[in-house]
Amino acid sequence: MAGNSFGQLFTVTTFGESHGPGLGCVVDGCPPGLELSEDDLQRDVERRRSGTSRFTSQRRESDQVRILSGVFEGRTTGTPIGLLVMNEDQRSYDYEKIKDRFRPGHADYTYQHKYGFRDYRGGGRASARETAVRVAAGAIARKWLAERHGVRIRGHLVQLGPTAIPFEDWSHVDANPFFVANAGIVPELEAFMDALRKSGDSVGAKISVVAENVPPGWGEPLYDKLDADLAHALMGLNAVKGVEIGDGMDAARQKGTEHRDEITPEGFLSNHAGGVLGGISSGQAVVAHIAIKPTSSMRLPGRSVDLHGQPIEVVTHGRHDPCVGIRATPIAEALMAIVLMDHALRHRAQCGDVASGTPVIPANS
Amino acid sequence: MAGNSFGQLFTVTTFGESHGPGLGCVVDGCPPGLELSEDDLQRDVERRRSGTSRFTSQRRESDQVRILSGVFEGRTTGTPIGLLVMNEDQRSYDYEKIKDRFRPGHADYTYQHKYGFRDYRGGGRASARETAVRVAAGAIARKWLAERHGVRIRGHLVQLGPTAIPFEDWSHVDANPFFVANAGIVPELEAFMDALRKSGDSVGAKISVVAENVPPGWGEPLYDKLDADLAHALMGLNAVKGVEIGDGMDAARQKGTEHRDEITPEGFLSNHAGGVLGGISSGQAVVAHIAIKPTSSMRLPGRSVDLHGQPIEVVTHGRHDPCVGIRATPIAEALMAIVLMDHALRHRAQCGDVASGTPVIPANS
Amino acid sequence: MAGNSFGQLFTVTTFGESHGPGLGCVVDGCPPGLELSEDDLQRDVERRRSGTSRFTSQRRESDQVRILSGVFEGRTTGTPIGLLVMNEDQRSYDYEKIKDRFRPGHADYTYQHKYGFRDYRGGGRASARETAVRVAAGAIARKWLAERHGVRIRGHLVQLGPTAIPFEDWSHVDANPFFVANAGIVPELEAFMDALRKSGDSVGAKISVVAENVPPGWGEPLYDKLDADLAHALMGLNAVKGVEIGDGMDAARQKGTEHRDEITPEGFLSNHAGGVLGGISSGQAVVAHIAIKPTSSMRLPGRSVDLHGQPIEVVTHGRHDPCVGIRATPIAEALMAIVLMDHALRHRAQCGDVASGTPVIPANS
């Protein structure tokens, strides 16, 4: 495959650029019989949509997802589901001034070297706008996983630049524009973001995603480990620079007696592994964390070169997110959902009739 | 593909278990005409081999790699290269006592739930022994990359449990059993490992891998980004819990003005991105870091359950590495090589005749 | 992949049903820099369109192809090309009467058993209408192959039910509604088809496709032979029951002295092989033939069962082609183009720098 697809059995193929006519997605391999409507997709797409708070890009897109195929009489047919989101608020003129210059930290320079030229409007294919359809695809996976296996996938922002955000309660996440599981910290984040916007700089963020009720047994031990495929999907998200499973990078500092999750008949005693052992789900919560780099678009000038290699100074005035991490929680959830669903189907293919013959240990609490 | 292959055009498929007759690998898609001998592979395999210092498992394997196909008159023919390493020092009796119990932190429990039963001898397929043939495959990629593109791939251990290891010089790496780029710290590490072994505990580690001279343009922007495929390959390595590209998890804390790598005609001014922008190589060094969890095998007892769900205590006396990270540097290099080569071929397929029309910026120094 | 994609590096993924909102296609892996407009696609799509003669289905579709992405300033960017064709002339009411019955020879019964229910309107996903977007995708491949390699792909109808159609000249093909390379036989075919339509029966057909100027070396010897992938693509076309390369089924009756294509410095002396030896193109014309079964839709009643297994009689009155083979020539050309382009890229990936060191033998004339 040429790169714009992911998932082996639940396969998501997307197309579209930031400032082209529209974006789309083909979801192939969805089991038949799943009840599905455009509303089911819209809910998650809405959470990712820009222009809904003053902390994100002011581009105004309705992001209406249309289902073009694969659903009949309200249920999936098993044939590919075609999704379409038209672009509405393209202002290409914003981008004329960057067409022959490379913004530092952006994909301008690398696209130019790979393809010989590029669609410079709004980042073209490299724009985070593409994630709208990934989220829609993820909503299908999430629904199937919930109905068929009781899987629940939730994410939250755990760090915004210098500020670590303590987890309080999941209920807060959808009640603030940052997707933080903490109500009290919101004013501080608002103030931080307002100051940041004024400064013209941008900032990174860290997000955690958790999938509960994943049964033991999902994942291909070599090389498509459940965590390897999560790493592929999450590192494949724009601006992500690091992916951790469970204790992640901290595992390098730990002793074996700290890290190993002991088991009792009543449950695992900890979840340092993040729900994956040997690439296969253990029945504990699958836990992943991602670091998202600060937006490379900013108003503070930076040194760069133009198409001819001449030195220039770059300043970005167009609409953009000062912290792309703020809108990334629903995307990370969607990617987790797609990977889990793909592995649910892969597991059923090979091991659909396996009886493990051993009790399932409860997840730790 | 069912999971035991990776790479799309330079494809590595492996088979074999720790205590079966042998391990093997099929490398498909290697360009024809590359000079290749068994010695070329053996060099890297040797660096990974167990039993070469007192700090690794005492299993004695000669790890002789045999080339069974795909090479004729000293050159690759373009047909699949079959590699075989026979197992010599299996002591299956060591494992009788764990056949009906789940070692905490190991894949025992998850294999049992996935497949209904498992080859319990030495971890079976989940054993790090499988990486011997991955390293052999990586040696092919490394050779082609070096000869065709001048790419140089090197890794080193940057952290051993609590101890961070400052980089001094690449020349030290192959002169100590830890693959550290620092001569002075070796006695401290030796003492640490000796004490660790006595304590019966195990420890994690962190490794960095760097590929220099990667030309700009490699990587598929969505979703098989160069960094996404690196994350897939590296997280797919046994015991890895985190993968970082460039500044990695630290990017979450940074401001845009810190992170973006400014460009001048004389070169990039920094390499926070780790050589990848928008999923495509920038011409800077490609830099990845991995965290390896502490070995789950240890002599200190841990709580667990047996096949029937009954509580037991597990102690591992068999041969094992108290820090699997120590031998992981050559493996990480091999995985970097395989991913880069795969993308070199993918890039040539689609963009083999592209002229970028813009100067190549030197990497930062 | 879940089945609705084909091609490994030039990858075509389609979605859409006969009576849904529309059909679409994602073409991934197209090299950048190819000049491409909607007109380039429309030409081929037009040749396949229904309702253009009295011998095909009277469904009226404008089949306007819209390019939604992957083309910027008139050239392909290297990112996925999204194509969309909206359905205009759906008359779903025609199909209410077949919703709970299985038409013999159709996919009704098999879809029901596979998916548990089906979109019964106009054959749903199994409709030949889906081929509109395959033809559009093929037009991209055809253009690249022509510009980059001088490849010319042409097909013609060689048999219509009982009537074999002698080849006279390629120039006739687009001057009649049957795609026959023979002007004189057209009145006979017209009369045959008129009588057939009156009879209420349907008929099969045979089509040949020829690609000239394919350079030697394309094709993966095992198992993605050039001819194996052609067979996959062509047998994957609705209603195809047989695929032949070169002499095809006749090879079973031949002696080696008859079949082998002798070589002289001036050229091959024959082309029984159809341009493929050992799965790799020889530089001769690549020649494939397909047999298309008679349309299963017909006015003459046939025995069948309904959803409950009760015996019924089926008669099809809806709009349909009495010979689907008549419109299949442009589709077969498109599939040949897609397979060749995919292999052109695969060949460049692995062997892009090979110098064969031996003269190229001219094709036979």
Add this chain to the structure above:
Amino acid sequence: MAGNSFGQLFTVTTFGESHGPGLGCVVDGCPPGLELSEDDLQRDVERRRSGTSRFTSQRRESDQVRILSGVFEGRTTGTPIGLLVMNEDQRSYDYEKIKDRFRPGHADYTYQHKYGFRDYRGGGRASARETAVRVAAGAIARKWLAERHGVRIRGHLVQLGPTAIPFEDWSHVDANPFFVANAGIVPELEAFMDALRKSGDSVGAKISVVAENVPPGWGEPLYDKLDADLAHALMGLNAVKGVEIGDGMDAARQKGTEHRDEITPEGFLSNHAGGVLGGISSGQAVVAHIAIKPTSSMRLPGRSVDLHGQPIEVVTHGRHDPCVGIRATPIAEALMAIVLMDHALRHRAQCGDVASGTPVIPANS
């Protein structure tokens, strides 16, 4: 994938050349728990082995298949099954004389142009010897299909050069060296082959393969139709020039009333479709036919060129089969088995919980 693998979920990857050290195969994706021994594989491999009658190549190979992994305590573990067959009777000196010349009808010329050089000994990778391990892989699929679904796969030679062989009874097939289902015709075939060998010429053949008890629902409608994947696998077999499903090429001449298989509650009334409708199995016998070209190796001289493009005359004196079709029946069965098993798993992945809600119609008798 680079070409030497086939099957998506039950994946067969092979390596090895005619005159290298050995051949091997990795079978990935086999469900766990299948009882499997080397004897299970050897039975089928034996049927394909050369040197067992005077009508095939006199190369003497024991073709002992060794299982190197993936089977533990007599059952498959779900991890990849490594298979190895060592070469024993290589006589490379036979091939020195053809190293710089292209045998007409062979892959010599095309390998040279693809790869720049080739392993000329015994056809190298293009040798039919590689099919030994495909047959071994097929034996695994065949066993699983039989035990899990009651599928029975049988093939027979239906034409040997000019002689069509009427089907009498399956019981004859393994009682003669030609795999014909007809006892009385064997003396005629023996005489024909003796005369052919004396003449120095070679001959083509046609084989039919039939799979019974395939349940309805296997196959991906677009583009990995069950018949498309069969066509891919069968056309991918050395020397195959045509593939037919059911009535095959004859369908071009038929009327709809002849071809469509009418349905009654007691069973289908015919099986012109060969068990596949819309790419999905119908529950009828899956029937495929292949035409195998006459061996290009023969003692009668043929015109060709050498590496430098100079005219030469080629005569083949080495060991070879005067009709490769004679040994191809077990291979065709193996390929059918692999494709069916792959689709059984693919179907279970997507539709493992589908209830069709409609009666299964018996196959016709």
